[in-house]
Amino acid sequence: xxxxxxxxxxxxxxxxxxxxxxxxxxxxxxxxxxxxxxxxxxxxxxxxxxxxxxxxxxxxxxxxxxxxxxxxxxxxxxx
Amino acid sequence: xxxxxxxxxxxxxxxxxxxxxxxxxxxxxxxxxxxxxxxxxxxxxxxxxxxxxxxxxxxxxxxxxxxxxxxxxxxxxxxxxxxxxxxx
Numbered sequence: 001x002x003x004x005x006x007x008x009x010x011x012x013x014x015x016x017x018x019x020x021x022x023x024x025x026x027x028x029x030x031x032x033x034x035x036x037x038x039x040x041x042x043x044x045x046x047x048x049x050x051x052x053x054x055x056x057x058x059x060x061x062x063x064x065x066x067x068x069x070x071x072x073x074x075x076x077x078x079x
Numbered sequence: 080x081x082x083x084x085x086x087x088x089x090x091x092x093x094x095x096x097x098x099x100x101x102x103x104x105x106x107x108x109x110x111x112x113x114x115x116x117x118x119x120x121x122x123x124x125x126x127x128x129x130x131x132x133x134x135x136x137x138x139x140x141x142x143x144x145x146x147x148x149x150x151x152x153x154x155x156x157x158x159x160x161x162x163x164x165x166x167x
Contacts, residue, residue, distance in 0.1 A: 019104060025163075026112055033158045034119055037151065045127055045147040049154075057154055061161040 036060035120151050 040056035041049075049057075128143035129136075136144075 016101075016104070019101070019108065023108055029155060029159050029162065030112070030115065030119070032162070033151070033155045034123075036158060037123055037154055041127075041150065041154070044143055045124075045150040047146055047149075049150065049157075054157055057157045058161040061158045065162065 032061050032064050035064065116155075120148055123151060124148060 036057050039060055040053055124144050124147035127147055128140050
């Protein structure tokens with residue numbers, strides 16, 4: 001199956017790139033939700049989030065991205 | 080016999096059409112993500128709701144698990160929006 005895919009035209013490679021992007025986005029959302037749930041949802045789950053819980057989740061996701069950017073900059077400056 | 084060949088491949092070569100292959104890849108990716116998501120929810124909700132395992136699931140444990148699943152799905156939505164709908 002994989003060998004057939006490799007033999008197919010360049011069009012497949014172009015489509016694969018888009019699918020790869022989508023997959024990376026899904027992966028990132030999944031990873032961040034996993035981490036931020038632990039940070040923000042500290043009590044037994046209720047029938048809806050409190051406003052502090054949903055604010056925490058939003059902040060957490062954005063700070064995680066900020067942190068990733070900072071880490072890359074630091075890492076690159078050490079090369 | 081190639082199970083993936085279609086009568087009119089878009090790229091003109093014989094063998095599986097690129098569209099059929101991509102549909103298969105997308106389906107496999109979706110399946111992999113669904114399984115990973117379920118495993119994460121199981122882990123989170125077990126730790127939040129089953130604090131002292133008994134001889135069966137109590138009513139409160141069952142309700143907690145239901146709410147937990149809904150909240151985790153909502154959390155995923157919130158994170159998606161935080162990252163892609165309202166960037167700073």
